[in-house]
Amino acid sequence: MRAAVIVFPGTNRERDIAEAISDVSGRPSIMVWHGDTEVPKSDLIVLPGGFSYGDYLRTGAMAAHSPIMRDVIAKAKAGVPVLGVCNGFQTLCEAGLLPGVLLRNASLKFICKDVHLRVDNATTMFTNRYQKGDVAQVVVAHGDGNYFADTETLDKLEAENQVVFRYANSKGEVNAASNLNGSQRNIAGIIDGTGRILGMMPHPENACELALGSTDGRAMFESIASSLMAA
Amino acid sequence: MSAAKITPEVIAAHGFKGDEYPRLLEILGREPSRTELGIFSVMWSEHCSYKSSRFWLKTLPTTGKCVIQGPGENAGVIDIGDGDACIFKMESHNHPSYIEPYQGAATGVGGIMRDVFTMGARPVANLNALRFGAPDHPKTKHLVSGVVAGIGHYGNATGVPTVGGETNFDKAYNNNILVNAMCIGLAKTDKIFYSAAKGVGLPVVYVGSKTGRDGIHGATMASAEFDEKSSEKRPTVQVGDPFTEKLLIEACLELMAMDVIIAIQDMGAAGLTSSTSEMADKGGVGIELNLDLVPQREPDMTAYEMMLSESQERMLMILKPGSEPEAEKVFIKWGLDFAVIGQTTDTGRMIIKHKGIVEADLPVDKLADSAPLYERPWVPTPKAARILPEWVTAPNSNLGALKTMMGSPQLASRRWIWEQYDSMVRGDTLQRPGGDAAVVRVHGTQKAIAACCDVTPRYVLADPAMGTKQAVVETWRNLICVGADPLAITDNMNFANPERPEIMGQFVGSVQGIGEACRALDYPVVSGNVSLYNETQGVGIPPTPAIGGVGLIPDISKTATIAAKQSADLLILIGREEGHLGQSLYQLIIAEKSEGAPPPVDLDDEIKAGNLVRALIREGKVSAVHDCSDGGLIVAIAEMALAGGTGVELYPYEGKLPAHAAWFGEDQGRYVLAASAKVAEQIAERARLLGLPARIVGKVGGDALTLKGETALPLDELRRVHESWLPGLMG
Amino acid sequence: MKARIKITLKNGVLDPQGKAIEGALGGLGIAGVKDVRQGKYIEVELAEKDEAKARATVEKMCKELLANLVIENYSFELAA
Amino acid sequence: MKARIKITLKNGVLDPQGKAIEGALGGLGIAGVKDVRQGKYIEVELAEKDEAKARATVEKMCKELLANLVIENYSFELAA
Ligand SMILES: Nc1ncnc2c1ncn2[C@@H]1O[C@H](COP(=O)(O)OP(=O)(O)O)[C@@H](O)[C@H]1O
Ligand SMILES: [Mg+2]
Numbered sequence A: 001m002r003a004a005v006i007v008f009p010g011t012n013r014e015r016d017i018a019e020a021i022s023d024v025s026g027r028p029s030i031m032v033w034h035g036d037t038e039v040p041k042s043d044l045i046v047l048p049g050g051f052s053y054g055d056y057l058r059t060g061a062m063a064a065h066s067p068i069m070r071d072v073i074a075k076a077k078a079g080v081p082v083l084g085v086c087n088g089f090q091t092l093c094e095a096g097l098l099p100g101v102l103l104r105n106a107s108l109k110f111i112c113k114d115v116h117l118r119v120d121n122a123t124t125m126f127t128n129r130y131q132k133g134d135v136a137q138v139v140v141a142h143g144d145g146n147y148f149a150d151t152e153t154l155d156k157l158e159a160e161n162q163v164v165f166r167y168a169n170s171k172g173e174v175n176a177a178s179n180l181n182g183s184q185r186n187i188a189g190i191i192d193g194t195g196r197i198l199g200m201m202p203h204p205e206n207a208c209e210l211a212l213g214s215t216d217g218r219a220m221f222e223s224i225a226s227s228l229m230a231a
Numbered sequence B: 001m002s003a004a005k006i007t008p009e010v011i012a013a014h015g016f017k018g019d020e021y022p023r024l025l026e027i028l029g030r031e032p033s034r035t036e037l038g039i040f041s042v043m044w045s046e047h048c049s050y051k052s053s054r055f056w057l058k059t060l061p062t063t064g065k066c067v068i069q070g071p072g073e074n075a076g077v078i079d080i081g082d083g084d085a086c087i088f089k090m091e092s093h094n095h096p097s098y099i100e101p102y103q104g105a106a107t108g109v110g111g112i113m114r115d116v117f118t119m120g121a122r123p124v125a126n127l128n129a130l131r132f133g134a135p136d137h138p139k140t141k142h143l144v145s146g147v148v149a150g151i152g153h154y155g156n157a158t159g160v161p162t163v164g165g166e167t168n169f170d171k172a173y174n175n176n177i178l179v180n181a182m183c184i185g186l187a188k189t190d191k192i193f194y195s196a197a198k199g200v201g202l203p204v205v206y207v208g209s210k211t212g213r214d215g216i217h218g219a220t221m222a223s224a225e226f227d228e229k230s231s232e233k234r235p236t237v238q239v240g241d242p243f244t245e246k247l248l249i250e251a252c253l254e255l256m257a258m259d260v261i262i263a264i265q266d267m268g269a270a271g272l273t274s275s276t277s278e279m280a281d282k283g284g285v286g287i288e289l290n291l292d293l294v295p296q297r298e299p300d301m302t303a304y305e306m307m308l309s310e311s312q313e314r315m316l317m318i319l320k321p322g323s324e325p326e327a328e329k330v331f332i333k334w335g336l337d338f339a340v341i342g343q344t345t346d347t348g349r350m351i352i353k354h355k356g357i358v359e360a361d362l363p364v365d366k367l368a369d370s371a372p373l374y375e376r377p378w379v380p381t382p383k384a385a386r387i388l389p390e391w392v393t394a395p396n397s398n399l400g401a402l403k404t405m406m407g408s409p410q411l412a413s414r415r416w417i418w419e420q421y422d423s424m425v426r427g428d429t430l431q432r433p434g435g436d437a438a439v440v441r442v443h444g445t446q447k448a449i450a451a452c453c454d455v456t457p458r459y460v461l462a463d464p465a466m467g468t469k470q471a472v473v474e475t476w477r478n479l480i481c482v483g484a485d486p487l488a489i490t491d492n493m494n495f496a497n498p499e500r501p502e503i504m505g506q507f508v509g510s511v512q513g514i515g516e517a518c519r520a521l522d523y524p525v526v527s528g529n530v531s532l533y534n535e536t537q538g539v540g541i542p543p544t545p546a547i548g549g550v551g552l553i554p555d556i557s558k559t560a561t562i563a564a565k566q567s568a569d570l571l572i573l574i575g576r577e578e579g580h581l582g583q584s585l586y587q588l589i590i591a592e593k594s595e596g597a598p599p600p601v602d603l604d605d606e607i608k609a610g611n612l613v614r615a616l617i618r619e620g621k622v623s624a625v626h627d628c629s630d631g632g633l634i635v636a637i638a639e640m641a642l643a644g645g646t647g648v649e650l651y652p653y654e655g656k657l658p659a660h661a662a663w664f665g666e667d668q669g670r671y672v673l674a675a676s677a678k679v680a681e682q683i684a685e686r687a688r689l690l691g692l693p694a695r696i697v698g699k700v701g702g703d704a705l706t707l708k709g710e711t712a713l714p715l716d717e718l719r720r721v722h723e724s725w726l727p728g729l730m731g
Numbered sequence C, D: 001m002k003a004r005i006k007i008t009l010k011n012g013v014l015d016p017q018g019k020a021i022e023g024a025l026g027g028l029g030i031a032g033v034k035d036v037r038q039g040k041y042i043e044v045e046l047a048e049k050d051e052a053k054a055r056a057t058v059e060k061m062c063k064e065l066l067a068n069l070v071i072e073n074y075s076f077e078l079a080a
Helices: A014-025 A067-077 A087-094 A151-159 A218-230 B008-013 B020-028 B034-043 B094-099 B101-117 B140-158 B228-236 B242-256 B271-283 B303-308 B324-333 B364-369 B398-406 B457-462 B464-481 B501-521 B585-589 B603-618 B632-644 B659-664 B677-689 B715-730 C016-027 C051-066 D016-027 D051-066
Strands: A003-007 A030-033 A044-047 A082-085 A101-103 A111-119 A135-142 A146-148 A163-168 A187-191 A197-200 B067-069 B076-079 B084-092 B122-132 B162-169 B178-188 B203-208 B261-266 B286-290 B314-319 B337-345 B349-354 B357-363 B429-431 B438-441 B448-454 B485-494 B525-531 B544-553 B570-574 B624-627 B648-650 B671-675 B694-700 B704-707 C002-009 C033-046 C072-079 D002-009 D033-046 D072-079
Touching (some): A044 A087, A082 A087, A087 A197, B034 B271, B034 B357, B034 B364, B076 B485, B084 B485, B094 B140, B094 B178, B101 B122, B101 B242, B122 B140, B122 B242, B178 B448, B178 B485, B203 B242, B242 B314, B242 B324, B261 B271, B303 B349, B398 B585, B398 B632, B398 B659, B398 B715, B457 B544, B464 B501, B464 B624, B464 B671, B485 B501, B570 B603, B570 B632, B570 B677, B585 B632, B632 B648, B632 B671, B632 B694, B671 B677, B704 B715, C002 D033, C016 C033, C033 C051, C033 D002, D002 D051, D016 D033, D051 D072
Parallel strands (some): A003 A030, A003 A044, A044 A082
Antiparallel strands (some): A111 A135, A163 A187, B067 B076, B084 B178, B203 B337, B286 B337, B429 B438, B570 B671, C002 C033, D002 D033, D002 D072
16 A cells, blocks of 8 residues: 655644554555645545644645645545545645534643544444444644534534544543533544545544554554555 | 944943943944944843853863763754764743743744754754742733743644643742743754854855844843833744744755755844854854845844844854755745855954945954853852751641642642643654653654753752752653663753842852762753843742753663552652651641751762662563652652552551651652562662662552541542642633 | 735634633623624735726635635725 | 724734735735735624723723734724
8 A cells, every 4th residue: 555645834743644554554655745736646645734834824724725735636536545634634624525624622722632532433444443432542632623514514424424533531432521622523533425535633643552652543554554455 | 334323321221231331342442333232232141141150150060971062052962872862952931931921932942942953953852841920820820821822832833742841830930930941852963063154255044034123132131130111122022933943944954964054053042143143253254244135024124123133933054155056945945035145254253234334343253252251249048957857747637738739739730731732743752741751762763862851949949059959860860760861951040130149149059059960970961041130120030940851761661650550569669768848848838838958969879779760660670660859758659649540558657757757758869669569679678788778658559549547538539639720720 | 905804703603712702701800791703804915906806816815715615704895 | 782803913023824824825826915914803792882881891801801912903893
C-alpha cells in the first residue's frame, strides 16, 4: 500500500501518520506539497493533523481551497480512499467531501488528553480490524473538534451507519460526561456515503506503540492496509 | 543625520542613568543622532547588556565534558552521544505577559524557540515556569487563562510539544507575574550554527515577517520598573504569529541543510540593532545596512523605528556570496520575506542608511562591549534560624492535613493547564506532564531527553544561596527519578530591583548557590537569562531563580515513572530524615506560618542517593520512583498513589521525630521507591551500605490511603480535592 | 474600494463563543443580556474602483472562502 | 434592544489572520486585494428598553470583556 500524505503550510503531524502507515505497510509514504497540482499515483490520500494556514479564518478553510485539493477532490470522486485526521477532518468538511463542520470546543479550550472511542462501524475499509463496540484509547489534540451538522444530516449519518467513532468512557458508554468537546451525538469520526472517505478528530497515529501509552490505533492502519491489499 | 535635539528629557526617556550618557558622548566624541541614541539605549538596557548581573554570572561553572557551547550564544549546546547535540535555553517574558497575557506569553515562547532553531536545532520540547499572584487577586484568573492559552497556542500551532513546567500562586507576584519559557532542540554536533559574521563583503540577509512598529522600546520596557504609567506602554506589545514561526522553522532548517549559511541569529529584544551589532562584533567586522531594503509592514517607518522594532518571527543571516538566489527560493517556497539589506565591511563600524541619509555611524566593538558594568552594592541576606520539629504543632489527623494540602493552591493538580498543551505531537513524548520530569525520545533511537523546571521561591527568600542550591538539586533529582543522567542546566534569574543592596544580595547568594551545586554535581550552566526590576511601586517579587534541567536516558527501556501500580509492592524511603518543617508547605498551609531556614542540602548525600536510585531503575528493580519535595514524604506517596490509581497502606512512624515532622518534613535528598517485598529489603540494605538511611514506609494496594488510628482517605476523595481546585478557580 | 463584510452564524447553529460571552457577562454583573452571537467582521481593501465589479469580487470571496455557507450567512457594504 | 458590536484591531497591530486570508484569496485567483483585516462582530440582545441605559451597558461590556483594549478598538450601533 502506497500512501500520499498532503503537507500544507502549518501541518505538523505528517511524520507521525506517515510512519504509523509505513510501519504496517512496509512502504514509505509520499509527501506531497500543497502547492503541487497533482497527487502522485497512490492507494490512499492522507490529510494529516496540524494548523494548516495557522487555523486562521476557519480551521481547514484555506487548506480546502489550496491548489492540491482540486486534485484530491477529483481523485476522491474517482474512488481513491481519503483519510483526514484532526485538521484533515476539518479540511474534508470545508471541502465538502464530508458533511457538517467542526466548531470551537464547547469549553473554548484546546484539549490534549487520552480519550476512549467506541467503534460504531467496524465494516469500513478503515476499521474492519476492530469489532463493533470495541473501545479504543487514543489521544486527542484539538481546539476545534466540536462536530456540528443539522438534524437531518445527523439522522441520515446514523441511518446510513456513517458514524464510525464516538467519544465514550473506558467502558464504552457514550454519554454527556464522555463528550469532551460538545460534538453532536458524541461524534468523533464519520465516513462518507461511498465508504471511502473517513474523517476523525482523534489521533490514531499517536496510539501505535506502548511507549506512547496505547496501541489501539494500530488496528486502523492494519485495516486500511489489508483492505487495500485485498482490493 | 536627523538633527533632532537631544534634551535631558529625551535622554531620561531612553533610560540612561547616572554617568551613562556622558559615557556615550565620550565614546562617540560627539552628540548622537536620535537613531544612535535609540540604538545605545537598547544595547545598554539591563535586558541586553546584563550590566547589573554580568559581574556575578562570570563566576558560574559553564564547562564540562558534555558542553559544546556554554552561555554567550543564542542557546547552550551539549553532546548527547552518537553525533547528536541537545540545544536549550530558558527565557523570561514577564512584563509583556502582565500587560497582555496572551500575546506576551505567546511571543515569549516564540522568542525562545527562535534562539534554539537559529543554532540549527529542530525544537522538540517546550517547558514553562509560571508564577501568578494570589488565586483570589482580581487579576489572577485573567492572567492565568491568557498566559496558558498563549503558551499553548504558540507551541500547539508550531507543532512543538509542551511537555512540562511548574506553576506557583503567591500574593508576592500579584503585580509582577513571571512567565519563563524553555525550549529544547536537537541537532547534529557537526551541524551547529553560530552568530559570528566572519568575513568581509558578505551579504546580510533579512528573512521572516515584515517589520512593523511592534514593541518599540520593548527592550527598555522589559527592564524598567513598573509604575502607573506603564499602561501607556501598552501599544508596544508585540503580536505573535505561530503560523509564520512554523514556516520560519521549516525554511531555516531546509536552508541549514544546504551549507550556504555563514552566520545566523534571530531578531529578539532590540531586533535589528542587537542582531546586527552582535553578529558583526563576534565576526570582528563592520556592517552596513540600507533600511530602504527592509521589508516593512507600515508606511513611513523611520530608521529609529526600524532599528528598535521588535516585530516577531524575523531572522538575520550572513550568507556565502552568490548563494542568495538558491536561499531565496527556499523562503519563497515557504511564503516568507527574503531581502538582502546590507553587507559586512572592514571598517569595524555599523553604518545605517535610510533614504540616502546616514542615520547611524557607530563603532561596532564599542556598541557591543562598552556597555556599563556595575558591581552593585549588596548586603548578604540575614540567616534565618532553624525551626525545630517540636515547635510546629501537630495536626489532628495526618491524612486530614494531607487532604487539605493536596487541594491547596500550592499542590493542587495543574492538569487544567497542561491539558491545553499538545504534549503528544511528533510522537516521541514518553512521559507527559504529571511526573517528575518529561521524557522525549530522540526520534528513531532508543535514547531520550529528560527535562524539568524547578525552584521553590519561599526557600530562596529565606536563604538565597541554600534555596537556589535546593532548586538545582531538585531538578537533578527529578531527572534521576526517570532514570536519566543529569547533564546540564539553564537558569532564569527573576529578581526585584538590583539597585537595592538587599535585592542584589539575594542575587549574589543565588548565583553562589547555583555555582556550588553545579560544581559538585558536574552539572554545568550552558545558558540562561536574567530578569530584574520585577517590582511595582517598591514591592518586589521573592527571588525566583527558575532552573531548567536536562538529562539523557541512554535506553528508554530502562526508565521509571511516579505511578505506583503494582499491588503489594512496598514503598521504601531512601535518605536522611530530620523532620525539617521550616519553610515547609505544612508550616505554610496547616500552621499558616512561613518561618525559619529552608531545608539544608547535603550535596554528598544527594549524589549517593541519586546514583543508587538511577542504578536501581536501570537494573529494573523498582516499579515506581518519586522524589520528596513540596509537602514531604506523605505528599510524595499521595502523588504516587494518584498517578497509579491505587491506594496505599501507610506504616505508622515509630522513629524519634514527631510523626507529623516525619510525614511532612521537607528534608532533601530523599526518594520513595516501589518494589516487591523481597527486592525492597535488598534496596534498603544497599542504601545502608552507602550510609544512607532507608525504611519501608507503606504498602501499595486497596483504594484508599490508610494510616493506623486515622480515618482512611479514599483515593477518589483525594483525587477529587486534588483535581478540582484549579478548574474551580478558572471555571 | 473598501468592503466591510459581516459573517454571522445561521440560526440554529450553536455558538460556543457566544454562549461563553453570555456567561462571562453575567459574571461581570451585567444583567439583562438575553442572547449573544459572535461572528466575524472583515475589512478588505480592493484596487477595483468600479462598484459593480467590486461587488462581484466580494460576493465571490465570501462564497468561496470567507463564509462557510453550511453554517454562516454574510452581508457587506462597499465604500469608496 | 439589540447591540451590533464591531471589534477591530488597532492600526499598526499585526493581523496574522488578515495576512493569511490575503494570501489565500490570491490563491483563489481573486486579484486586486490590497489589504485584509479581520475583526469580530458580536450581536447582543438586551432586555433594556432605554437607549441611554443600553448604551452604558454595552460600553461597559466592550471595555471589560469583549474588546482587548491593549490591541483592539470597538464601535457599536443600537437598534430596537
Ligand atoms: N505550567 C506548566 N506547564 C506544564 N506542565 C506543568 C506546569 N506546571 C506544572 N506542570 C506539571 O505538573 C507536575 C507537577 O509539577 P511540580 O509539583 O513542580 O513537580 P515536582 O514537585 O516533581 O517538581 C510536573 O509534571 C509538571 O511538569
Ligand atoms: Mg519531583
